[in-house]
Amino acid sequence: MAENELFKFVAAHGDESEKISAPLYSYWRSVMRKFFSSKFAVAMLVLLVGLLLMSFIQPLFSGYTVIDSGKIDDFSLRYNYPNFKNWFGTDSTGQSLFNAVWAGAKTSISIALLATVITTFIGVIVGAIWGLSKSVDRVMIEVYNIISNIPLILILLVFSYAFGSGFWNLLLAMCITSWISVAYKIRVQVMMYRDREYNIASRTLGTKASTMINKNILPYLISVIVTIVSEQLPMFISYEVFLGFLGVGLSADTPSLGRIIANYTDNITSHAYLFWIPVLVLGMVTVSLFIVGQTLADASDPRTH
Numbered sequence: 457m458a459e460n461e462l463f464k465f466v467a468a469h470g471d472e473s474e475k476i477s478a479p480l481y482s483y484w485r486s487v488m489r490k491f492f493s494s495k496f497a498v499a500m501l502v503l504l505v506g507l508l509l510m511s512f513i514q515p516l517f518s519g520y521t522v523i524d525s526g527k528i529d530d531f532s533l534r535y536n537y538p539n540f541k542n543w544f545g546t547d548s549t550g551q552s553l554f555n556a557v558w559a560g561a562k563t564s565i566s567i568a569l570l571a572t573v574i575t576t577f578i579g580v581i582v583g584a585i586w587g588l589s590k591s592v593d594r595v596m597i598e599v600y601n602i603i604s605n606i607p608l609i610l611i612l613l614v615f616s617y618a619f620g621s622g623f624w625n626l627l628l629a630m631c632i633t634s635w636i637s638v639a640y641k642i643r644v645q646v647m648m649y650r651d652r653e654y655n656i657a658s659r660t661l662g663t664k665a666s667t668m669i670n671k672n673i674l675p676y677l678i679s680v681i682v683t684i685v686s687e688q689l690p691m692f693i694s695y696e697v698f699l700g701f702l703g704v705g706l707s708a709d710t711p712s713l714g715r716i717i718a719n720y721t722d723n724i725t726s727h728a729y730l731f732w733i734p735v736l737v738l739g740m741v742t743v744s745l746f747i748v749g750q751t752l753a754d755a756s757d758p759r760t761h
Contacts, residue, residue, distance in 0.1 A: 463540060466519055469696075474546060479705045483758070485488075485643070485754050487752075488755075489606040489756045489761060490754075490755035491751055491755040493749055493750055495592065495745060496747070497748060497751035497752075499555070500743075500744045500747045500748050501744075501748050502749075503740060503744045504580050504748055505744060507561070507737070507741050507744065508565065510558050510561070511558050511561040511562045511565055512562055512565075514555075514558040515555070515558055515559045515562050518552075518555040518558070518559065519556035520551075520552075520556055520558075520559040520711065521694075521709070521711075522532045522611065524711075525544060526750060527717070528678075529532040534546065534547075534548055534549070534550050535547070535548065535727050536550075536676070537727075537729060542554060543565070544728050544729070544733050545727075545730065545733075546718070546729055553625070553729075553734075554562045554731060556716055557573060557713070557716060557733060557734050557737050558736070559711040560711040560713040560714075560715065560716045561713055561737060561738075562699060563623070563696075563706065563710055563712040563713075564693050564696050564710055564712050564741075565693065565741065566678075567626060567627055567630070567692065567696055568688075568689050568690075568692035568696060569689070569694040569696060570627055571630040571634070571688070571692045572632055572685055572688040572692060573629055573686060574627075574631045574635070575630075575631050575634045576635075576658060576681065576684060576685055576688060578631075578639070578679060579635040579638025579639040579641075579684070580638065580639075580642050580674070581636065581643075581644075582636075582639040583639035583640065583641065583642025583643045584636065584642060584643075584646055584673065585611055585665075585669075585670045586639055586640075586642075586643040586646070587642065587643040587644070587645070587647045587650060587667075587736075588646055588648025588650055588665055588669060588673075589716065590749075595645075599636065600636055600639075600640050603633050603636050604636070604637070608633070608634065608695075609695065609698065611632075611633050612629055612630060612695055612699060612705075613702075613704065615628070615629035615632060616629045616699060616704045616705045617704060620705070621706060621708070622706070622707055623706060623707075623710060625705075626696070626699070626705040626706055627732040629705070630692060630695065630696075634688075634692075637686055638688070641680070641684060642677065642681075645667075645676075645677050645680050646673055646677075647674060649672070649673045649711065649746065650668075650673065650746070653674065655668060655672050655673070661755040665745075676707075678756050679753050679754070679757035680753075680755040682749065682752050682753040682756050683686075683749070683750065683753035685749060686745065686746055686748070686749020686750050686752070686753055687746070687749070689745045689746075689749065690741075690742040690743075690745050690746050692744075693738070693741060693742055694742065696712060696713075697712070697713050697714035697717065697731065697738060698714065698716055699714060700712045700713065700714020700715040700717075700718060701714045701717055701718040701721075702718075703715075703717075713734055713738050714754065716749070717731065717734050717735060717738070720734070
């Protein structure tokens with residue numbers, strides 16, 4: 457074939473050099489792709505969503521209250537084992553354990569979510585300032601050394617008794633010192649990034665500290681923050697259950713998983729379903745929260761993409 461049949465001239469296009477041939481990269485799309493690649497994490501997410509829906513929707517229809525749980529009109533309803541009518545069975549007063557468990561789960565999950573949001577928000581802000589400022593570090597490290605040497609459960613017990621019973625009082629007791637452990641973890645991460653070359657250059661150019669935190673440091677700590685949240689949620693649920701088991705924290709007319717488990721401790725041998733079903737629901741909530749959170753934390757780390 458002739459040369460003019462094999463080749464042809466193509467007109468020059470100046471815009472072609474500006475086009476990126478590589479596919480567009482989306483960080484959060486990559487995070488979701490990584491997360492949903494784990495079938496076990498997806499199964500735990502489905503379980504968690506189901507538990508949350510039951511906890512926040514079912515009590516709206518059941519109308520369960522602790523005040524009414526002591527009344528009994530029909531003694532044949534006492535200690536009915538789980539059946540199609542009462543899925544979790546009934547207790548000594550004929551009340552449905554199914555209604556009690558989801559009403560208690562709503563309270564326990566609500567206080568854990570609020571405590572996690574508050575402590576994480578305060579901890580991230582304080583931790584970022586703490587890690588960036590050497591003068592703040594000298595003060596805060598002493599505060600951390602004092603508080604960290606006192607068991608958190610002891611602090612919760614003291615403040616729960618001091619503030620009295622109640623949802624908001626217990627929330628305040630949980631948040632009043634818990635944020636400092638979050639701040640310390642963020643402080644350690646910030647100190648790893650603050651002296652890198654691009655941050656030294658930013659300080660040299662006069663970049664504000666708030667801009668450095670928001671633009672140069674915190675975006676790199678997304679996976680760390682997600683990990684902290686995944687640890688905080690089950691921890692606060694466990695603390696609420698433990699305090700409820702001891703009979704402190706929430707008022708007597710507020711249902712919670714801790715109080716339900718405490719009330720049915722005597723049934724651990726006789727009518728054991730009254731004790732073990734709330735414990736099972738508690739275990740499913742905490743385990744699914746932890747697994748979903750940890751998988752999301754791994755997926756949000758760009759090094760795993």
